Amino acid sequence: MKRFKLASLPLVFLVFLWVSACKHDPAEMPNPGGGEEPEICDTVNVTFQGSVFPILQQYCLSCHSGATPEAGLNFENYEDVAFVARSGQLLGAIRHEAGFTAMPPSGIKLSDCNIAKFEIWIRDTTFTEPDPGGNTCDPDTVYFQNTILPLLQSSCGIIGCHDPGTATGRIILTDYNYIMNSGVITPGDPQDSELYEKITEDDPDKVMPPPPNASLTAEQKAAVFKWIQQGALNNYCDQAECDTVNVTFSTTIWPVVQGRCFGCHNGPNAQGGISLDNYTNIAEVANSGRLMGAIRHEEGYAPMPQNGSKLSDCNITQFQKWINDGTPNN
Numbered sequence: 001m002k003r004f005k006l007a008s009l010p011l012v013f014l015v016f017l018w019v020s021a022c023k024h025d026p027a028e029m030p031n032p033g034g035g036e037e038p039e040i041c042d043t044v045n046v047t048f049q050g051s052v053f054p055i056l057q058q059y060c061l062s063c064h065s066g067a068t069p070e071a072g073l074n075f076e077n078y079e080d081v082a083f084v085a086r087s088g089q090l091l092g093a094i095r096h097e098a099g100f101t102a103m104p105p106s107g108i109k110l111s112d113c114n115i116a117k118f119e120i121w122i123r124d125t126t127f128t129e130p131d132p133g134g135n136t137c138d139p140d141t142v143y144f145q146n147t148i149l150p151l152l153q154s155s156c157g158i159i160g161c162h163d164p165g166t167a168t169g170r171i172i173l174t175d176y177n178y179i180m181n182s183g184v185i186t187p188g189d190p191q192d193s194e195l196y197e198k199i200t201e202d203d204p205d206k207v208m209p210p211p212p213n214a215s216l217t218a219e220q221k222a223a224v225f226k227w228i229q230q231g232a233l234n235n236y237c238d239q240a241e242c243d244t245v246n247v248t249f250s251t252t253i254w255p256v257v258q259g260r261c262f263g264c265h266n267g268p269n270a271q272g273g274i275s276l277d278n279y280t281n282i283a284e285v286a287n288s289g290r291l292m293g294a295i296r297h298e299e300g301y302a303p304m305p306q307n308g309s310k311l312s313d314c315n316i317t318q319f320q321k322w323i324n325d326g327t328p329n330n
């Protein structure tokens with residue numbers, strides 16, 4: 001969220017300029033959205049219930065409510081409004097920006113005053129993630145923070161590819177806002193999402209990650225598909241319990257390596273000359289002490305995963321247990 005705020009600073013500044021203009025010159029407020037709005041634009045007391053929701057009611061709910069809302073967005077649910085607000089789609093749509101479907105679609109544009117209210121509300125709101133209370137993992141849900149982000153960071157957002165410094169094709173795949181703003185995800189529609197197309201491409205000249213890097217596994221592709229289909233939310237969950245007793249290579253270690261390390265550590269270009277693409281190579285790095293040094297962020301080792309969040313304490317304990325057991329291939 002911090003990054004989102006920083007990225008929004010220029011926007012906030014523009015809004016500020018606009019708001020000042022709005023306050024000083026209320027009589028000049030253009031009002032192409034219809035004659036019903038008052039001429040004076042109240043941008044001081046902007047709240048969701050008092051300012052934003054009435055606009056949605058008047059101009060949006062006719063299509064975005066009920067059992068089958070347009071674009072799967074039901075703006076009677078705060079979560080759906082928060083989702084498009086957070087992702088930038090809401091402002092893009094009502095400002096009729098390029099790359100967004102203009103909303104409302106009828107050719108009418110909201111008045112500048114109403115757009116300013118959305119801008120102020122979004123600027124002043126810290127959008128919490130869905131379900132802030134109980135976040136235990138639902139096996140039928142794919143979570144961005146747990147599964148998708150680490151995968152994209154290690155397979156796509158690596159230095160020299162889709163990182164903020166390089167940004168091949170201006171597509172940055174290192175955090176939620178960058179990912180959503182890259183235009184490669186259509187929430188709810190994986191088939192219409194360039195990201196999904198690229199990772200499932202058959203043509204070796206087009207597939208991502210490009211050879212000689214390994215393609216994503218069938219499970220990883222399926223996870224991306226499902227995450228987009230479920231709305232491409234910025235969600236996370238807490239792993240229910242940490243099983244540090246039944247630790248095996250195939251069910252515990254390998255999935256973590258695949259999700260968090262493999263993208264940077266496979267093939268002839270494996271980063272740091274460290275291959276983590278099969279049991280033998282992983283066991284070798286583990287037995288050299290470098291694996292634990294790196295994931296524990298010990299002094300003298302490059303902290304891993306590079307540029308990503310540290311592995312959970314649970315995962316670190318599991319790796320240690322597997323090594324203490326003699327790195328079995330089980």
Ligand code: HEC
Pocket residue numbers: 056059060061062063064070071073084089090093094099100101103104105106110
């Ligand atoms: C007449 C019906 C209708 C009205 C009224 C309407 N929408 Fe939509 N909205 C749609 C449809 C249809 C789509 C899907 C468009 C697409 O995918 O190209 C959509 C998509 C969207 C999206 C996703 C945009 C994108 O770029 O993918 C947002 C955000 C949105 N609407 C917001 C709003 C807001 C805010 C209002 C009111 C100011 C509104 N809509 C009013 C029909 C409507």
Ligand code: HEC
Pocket residue numbers: 153154157158159257260261262263264265271272273274285290291294295300301302304305306307308311
């Ligand atoms: C975004 C790419 C990226 C990801 C993801 C990544 N690594 Fe690395 N890794 C690197 C780079 C680059 C180096 C070389 C760093 C250096 O030498 O400063 C490296 C070096 C290492 C080293 C050698 C460290 C040392 O100081 O001896 C180990 C061990 C390692 N990685 C393990 C892992 C493990 C385990 C994971 C997953 C939990 C992981 N890496 C995830 C890029 C990555």
